[in-house]
Amino acid sequence: MTKQKVPFLDLVTPHQQLKKELFDVLETALSTAGFIGGEALNRFERDFAAFCDVKFGVGVSSGTDALRFALMACGIGEGDSVITVPNTFIATGEAISQSGAMIEFVDIDERTYNLDPVKLRTYLQTQCEFDALSGHLRSKRTGGRVGAVVPVHLYGQMADMDAILELAEQYHLIVVEDACQAHGAEYFSQKEQRWRKAGSMGKAAAFSFYPGKNLGACGEAGAATTNDPQVAKMMQHLRDHGQAQKYYHDVEGYNGRLDTIQAGFLSAKLPHLAQWNEQRRSRAQRYNQLLSVMANSVSTPFEPPCSKAVYHLYVIRTQNRDRLRDCLNEKGIGTGIHYPVPLHLQKAYASLGYRKGDFPIAEAVSEEIVSLPMFPQLTLDQQEMVVAELQLFIRAAETAACVRA
Numbered sequence: 001m002t003k004q005k006v007p008f009l010d011l012v013t014p015h016q017q018l019k020k021e022l023f024d025v026l027e028t029a030l031s032t033a034g035f036i037g038g039e040a041l042n043r044f045e046r047d048f049a050a051f052c053d054v055k056f057g058v059g060v061s062s063g064t065d066a067l068r069f070a071l072m073a074c075g076i077g078e079g080d081s082v083i084t085v086p087n088t089f090i091a092t093g094e095a096i097s098q099s100g101a102m103i104e105f106v107d108i109d110e111r112t113y114n115l116d117p118v119k120l121r122t123y124l125q126t127q128c129e130f131d132a133l134s135g136h137l138r139s140k141r142t143g144g145r146v147g148a149v150v151p152v153h154l155y156g157q158m159a160d161m162d163a164i165l166e167l168a169e170q171y172h173l174i175v176v177e178d179a180c181q182a183h184g185a186e187y188f189s190q191k192e193q194r195w196r197k198a199g200s201m202g203k204a205a206a207f208s209f210y211p212g213k214n215l216g217a218c219g220e221a222g223a224a225t226t227n228d229p230q231v232a233k234m235m236q237h238l239r240d241h242g243q244a245q246k247y248y249h250d251v252e253g254y255n256g257r258l259d260t261i262q263a264g265f266l267s268a269k270l271p272h273l274a275q276w277n278e279q280r281r282s283r284a285q286r287y288n289q290l291l292s293v294m295a296n297s298v299s300t301p302f303e304p305p306c307s308k309a310v311y312h313l314y315v316i317r318t319q320n321r322d323r324l325r326d327c328l329n330e331k332g333i334g335t336g337i338h339y340p341v342p343l344h345l346q347k348a349y350a351s352l353g354y355r356k357g358d359f360p361i362a363e364a365v366s367e368e369i370v371s372l373p374m375f376p377q378l379t380l381d382q383q384e385m386v387v388a389e390l391q392l393f394i395r396a397a398e399t400a401a402c403v404r405a
């Protein structure tokens, strides 16, 4: 394959720039054989917690583990139902079912692509009933106790947390944030009159450090955050075979630790995260400006005033999406679709019994979204190239429509 003119993502450049720091991490690990636990892990956990404005960070082996451990540590398990959105990476669903709980979907807001609090309220009011005997809220669909809601801060933009937290309080639901795409994103809480960081607003939250995320390891890694010392302790147990002390197991846990070398790599990168996020934000603004001439045909991301998004992805919505992708691909421009099939229509979740039409917004959006190249080192030239090709495609599509008409 020939080299792409504008790659979807460039993971080589930042690692070349930090080569010395990253090699130092390896050198220390190899010369001390410190591969598991230790000061490098503690330091990363402390620094990442500080970055997220939370008391505790617990390093784990992936974002999926972080979310599963967070749910379990908050008491979610067998017999529970957990609410989330259909337009997310399947890991959100996996973490819920693998905690023992059942998945319940609620549709999204058409502008933000995040959980719609109005639809969440309607769901709680009409699809659930209060069971006076147990004192629990029950899902009419699954019969399960509705125990938690998992808002996903999709593409790096915060879900509407004030509204979600208020409903959660009213209905006694635990909130666990899927912040796997939102390291450093911020939300202005009207209620508290201050900006708050992703991962600091729920009972617990999950972050992924998969290489392509805004903060990525050089392999697999993740972290769970919380302000609750009991939850933090439980997450520490769960990631390490349920042991507080070697070979004394309070609960049955998992092998889900963050290894020392990855923690070291992440510590080397963390000081750059705020600047990388700023670069992503400025590239997003540039795309917005360049695309404004096509406002009739292309919807750019909507960032409400209460949100400071970190643009893990820059996602536009347009018709003829598949043909557009082919066309951009031919011109050497990398794109992605996040995600082509909503979870409720995935084969893996056929047994949940959902049907096409159940979540019309998520379904419609999934057919029209395309993610454009987005990474901190993206140049203005590259962005102009992307937009020029996009404009050519749209003009051609419009002319073709005229000819046909």
Ligand SMILES: *Cc1c(COP(=O)(O)O)cnc(C)c1O
Binding pocket: 061, 062, 063, 064, 065, 088, 089, 091, 092, 152, 178, 180, 181, 207, 208, 209, 210, 221, 222
């Ligand atoms: C990446 C991601 C995950 C899972 O993270 P891994 O580290 O790949 O396990 C979960 N949820 C969302 C929304 C993600 O983007």
